[in-house]
Amino acid sequence: MRLAFMGSPDFAVPALRALHAAGHDIVAVYCQPPRPAGRGQKETPCPVHRAALELGLEIRTPARLKRDIAEHEAFAALDLDAAVVAAYGLILPRAMLDAPRRGCLNIHASLLPRWRGAAPIHAAILAGDAESGVTIMRMEEGLDTGPMLLKEATPIGPETTVQALHDALAEIGARLILRALAEDPPAMPQPEQGVTYAPKLTKEDGRLDWSQGAAALERRVRALNPWPGTYFQHQGEQIRVLAARIEAGAGAPGVLLDDAALVACGDGALRLTRLQRPGRAAMDADAFLRGFALPAGTVLG
Structure with missing residues (x-):
């Protein structure tokens, strides 16, 4: 043909x-x-x-x-x-x-x-x-x-x-x-x-809104990587979240519930398992946290 x-x-x-x-x-x-x-x-x-x-x-x-x-x-x-x-x-x-x-x-x-x-x-x-x-x-x-x-x-x-x-x-x-x-x-x-x-995606679609439920945020991480990428703001940096999983937990949205990147959401909590700083290599959370601490009580933007 x-x-x-x-x-x-x-x-x-x-x-x-x-x-x-x-x-x-x-x-x-x-x-x-x-x-x-x-x-x-x-x-x-x-x-x-x-x-x-x-x-x-x-x-x-x-x-x-x-x-x-x-x-x-x-x-x-x-x-x-x-x-x-x-x-x-x-x-x-x-x-x-x-x-x-x-x-x-x-x-x-x-x-x-x-x-x-x-x-x-x-x-x-x-x-x-x-x-x-x-x-x-x-x-x-x-x-x-x-x-x-x-x-x-x-x-x-x-x-x-x-x-x-x-x-x-x-x-x-x-x-x-x-x-x-x-x-x-x-x-x-x-x-x-x-x-x-399904409208065209923009960079802003990747910003994680911690007031949403953990299930919705976990889907967003799976849906928007590699483009436009999901992220949060901390200490003036835009930290990319490349993988996450839902876990039990409760608290004010955006607050870290432990020292291992468990974030309270509007409903439930999200464990961030792979992260990336600007201009750096992506890392599993344990390696990332050895060089960039996110202690319990920190509020993520």
Whole structure:
């Protein structure tokens, strides 16, 4: 099948590789332009860009699409059977949505209509959902509102991290898009009930609010690492919390209940088990506390 692939982050790479391995004719790969990264701020291509280079595929990196008529015409000239979209990062205008014969098929990392939007994997863990999954949908101009072709669910356990769920959903998405292209299943409209939204995350979303319950905070730690990262303020530093577990305990929210990083929350307590100071290596709590004491009674910001 004659395809364009449109994606940027790690999540999209398994699908690109699966489509290539299956023998589809991927005539163009669209992804975000290289951006400065690292200490030297060197222009760095995104994961899909790197994978496409490895596979010898044509790469296109437009900075914007909405009003770029020349880009719309170039896309239409590809004469596509379908376009596969996975976390591309740019909104496709109507002219591009309508160009492929079978439309633009999106690999969305949730069980639609739950968690439309930019951060569905994080949102599912934050909310304490028992499961997540992937939906293959035919795109339209609304935000993740298009009709659904296929779905597959996977459980979210009490220790599931965002990275583990991300990787599982990426593999499911790669498998499902091959089925969708091969089987051309009938499209089913999304139900009107159960719609929720997962907005784009910001750095501020990672600040731990100790007035919340320990269960909600523990989910936040699992959901927001590595990005945007969860943290608290202490002695003028922003201390990252990379892992934590719920334990028994009670006290004023934010107060340390012992010398081993047990923090009182709005309901219950949270043991901080892996921490990181700015510019330093991440450490398990016992090693961290040998160089940066957090004595009982300390109030964390």
